Amino acid sequence: MKRGVGSSGDPPALATVDRIRTTLLAGVRQPQLRRAAFLLIAAGAGIGPLLAGSAKAVLTKMPTDGADTLLMLIGSAMVLLMTPGLAFFYGGFTRAKNVLNTMMMSFFLMGLIGVLWVVVGYSLAFGVGFGSPFIGGLELMWLNGLGGAVGDAPLADGFALSSTSFALFQGMFAIITPALISGALVERISFKAWFWFCLIWSLLIYSPMAKMVWGGGFLGPFGAIGAIDFAGGTVVHIASGVAAVVGAMIIGSRTDYPESIRPPHNVPFILLGAGLLWFGWFGFNGASMFAAKTAGYPFLTTSTSASAGLLTWCLIEWFKDGKPTAVGAATGAVAGLVGITPAAGFVYMPQSILIGALTATACFIAVRIKAAIRFDDSLDTFMVHGVGGTVGALLTGILASATLVPADYFPRSAEIMKTSGNGGLFFAQLQAVVITYVFVAIGTAVIFWILGALMPLRVSPQQEERGLDFVAHGEEAYDPMTN
Numbered sequence: 001m002k003r004g005v006g007s008s009g010d011p012p013a014l015a016t017v018d019r020i021r022t023t024l025l026a027g028v029r030q031p032q033l034r035r036a037a038f039l040l041i042a043a044g045a046g047i048g049p050l051l052a053g054s055a056k057a058v059l060t061k062m063p064t065d066g067a068d069t070l071l072m073l074i075g076s077a078m079v080l081l082m083t084p085g086l087a088f089f090y091g092g093f094t095r096a097k098n099v100l101n102t103m104m105m106s107f108f109l110m111g112l113i114g115v116l117w118v119v120v121g122y123s124l125a126f127g128v129g130f131g132s133p134f135i136g137g138l139e140l141m142w143l144n145g146l147g148g149a150v151g152d153a154p155l156a157d158g159f160a161l162s163s164t165s166f167a168l169f170q171g172m173f174a175i176i177t178p179a180l181i182s183g184a185l186v187e188r189i190s191f192k193a194w195f196w197f198c199l200i201w202s203l204l205i206y207s208p209m210a211k212m213v214w215g216g217g218f219l220g221p222f223g224a225i226g227a228i229d230f231a232g233g234t235v236v237h238i239a240s241g242v243a244a245v246v247g248a249m250i251i252g253s254r255t256d257y258p259e260s261i262r263p264p265h266n267v268p269f270i271l272l273g274a275g276l277l278w279f280g281w282f283g284f285n286g287a288s289m290f291a292a293k294t295a296g297y298p299f300l301t302t303s304t305s306a307s308a309g310l311l312t313w314c315l316i317e318w319f320k321d322g323k324p325t326a327v328g329a330a331t332g333a334v335a336g337l338v339g340i341t342p343a344a345g346f347v348y349m350p351q352s353i354l355i356g357a358l359t360a361t362a363c364f365i366a367v368r369i370k371a372a373i374r375f376d377d378s379l380d381t382f383m384v385h386g387v388g389g390t391v392g393a394l395l396t397g398i399l400a401s402a403t404l405v406p407a408d409y410f411p412r413s414a415e416i417m418k419t420s421g422n423g424g425l426f427f428a429q430l431q432a433v434v435i436t437y438v439f440v441a442i443g444t445a446v447i448f449w450i451l452g453a454l455m456p457l458r459v460s461p462q463q464e465e466r467g468l469d470f471v472a473h474g475e476e477a478y479d480p481m482t483n
Contacts, residue, residue, distance in 0.1 A: 067292040069152075072165035075287020079172035082280030083110055083179055089273025089330070090183050092266040093379050097467025098187045099265065099477045105182035105194055109175050112195065113202055117171040118143055124207035125170065126215045133218040136211050143167055158408065161290055169287060170210070177206055177236045183379035184244035188254050188464055191472040193457045197447060201243065205443045209235045209436065219432045226412030227432035228405065228425070230298065231288040233342025233393040234436045241386020242437055243444040245377060250448045253376035255461045267326050274330035278306055281337045285344040297404070298344040301352035302337065305344075308356030309336020316364050331384065335363040338388035343396040351399040355392060362391045393433050397426030 087103035094102045113121070120141050123129070129137020140146060147153045147164035155163045178198040185194070212219040213235050219225045229235060254260050264270055286299040313332025314324035339359025340352055347355065366383035377383060400422065407414035416424040451457060458464075463471040470476055 078283025085276025092269030237389025305340035305356030397429035
């Protein structure tokens with residue numbers, strides 16, 4: 001029961017603080033000094049609750065899952081930072097006249113998908129109203145009733161973190177996934193078409209993928225396939241990579257491609273973006289452990305794989321081209337981060353180094369092949385995220401440790417490993433990868449074809465030549481304008 005300060009029932013510590021305050025203020029006559037003294041004493045009195053028995057009684061009513069919920073909240077902030085990081089990363093690659101448009105294609109989704117996720121996206125991904133292994137339901141629209149009266153209800157048995165923090169965390173993934181797709185379509189797609197594509201794709205492709213893998217659905221550890229995806233190898237990277245390559249095929253190349261190929265207009269932007277992505281990836285992968293006490297491994301494997309990817313890409317460039325590049329270092333780090341994403345909580349340090357090195361090598365080869373066949377995936381979205389996500393998902397099956405795949409949380413996957421070992425898990429991973437490719441490719445193509453029948457998918461050649469910063473937003477990044 002809350003007592004009034006200074007009453008006879010006050011704890012000794014609070015009564016002492018009150019007497020000191022009264023004595024000190026009694027000697028202060030000037031109003032300005034009295035107010036200043038009062039503020040200083042009020043600040044000092046902040047230690048009172050730490051000494052008071054009544055304050056301890058209040059603290060005992062707080063949830064005991066604070067550390068896990070805090071991990072989710074910090075992880076959410078870190079993953080959200082990845083979207084501006086991606087904007088800088090992509091923006092540095094494009095021509096100067098398109099940098100704002102490129103960055104807006106990512107940054108704008110913090111508004112669009114941020115609202116859409118709360119209204120219906122989360123419900124479709126993690127609800128159970130439809131009773132389907134492929135899609136959730138509508139019972140959690142507007143996050144209705146999620147977390148109880150004050151939002152602190154735990155997510156589920158065995159997960160002490162609050163359901164509201166989980167919804168926020170997953171929303172950050174929903175934002176950055178379509179943003180990744182933009183890298184294949186920059187410098188020619190209409191911003192109006194981009195708006196409608198991201199809205200529809202998030203509802204019809206991303207939410208079902210999240211349900212099938214993470215929401216107890218068909219592909220994941222509670223479903224028929226039993227694949228494991230720690231933080232988004234299939235849901236985020238393969239899905240965005242496949243959608244990117246399909247979109248690039250349907251929309252077509254830039255008007256003057258490949259003659260339009262120029263060096264990145266701002267390499268420091270690329271390095272800044274890569275650094276922000278690396279930092280945010282600690283939340284992306286590390287917080288996906290959902291438990292603060294055991295989050296150390298995914299934090300470690302994430303950084304280790306990124307380091308291995310960066311080192312491998314630079315060594316390949318050094319050996320093949322005579323010098324390592326800053327762009328290569330940034331791209332290699334991102335490739336290592338992509339590769340470890342599905343495996344971050346399922347492998348140890350040696351395996352994380354191997355995943356980073358192999359993923360960077362595969363992505364390097366894919367980028368060189370893309371250049372040779374002159375396919376206009378502008379910023380190598382499929383070559384890094386599609387290829388990297390695929391390699392990482394398959395290596396997860398080969399390298400995952402049974403100790404890190406407990407039956408309590410991954411029942412079907414643990415059963416597969418117990419009966420068939422890593423070979424069986426690899427086959428489950430392969431099935432999940434193939435199904436993801438087919439589902440995302442067909443779904444993305446249908447969305448683009450329908451939108452193409454309703455509106456132009458790309459800007460005119462004249463607008464493309466003028467630059468999309470001015471055409472789409474009425475702004476220019478640099479003055480005087482350069483190409």
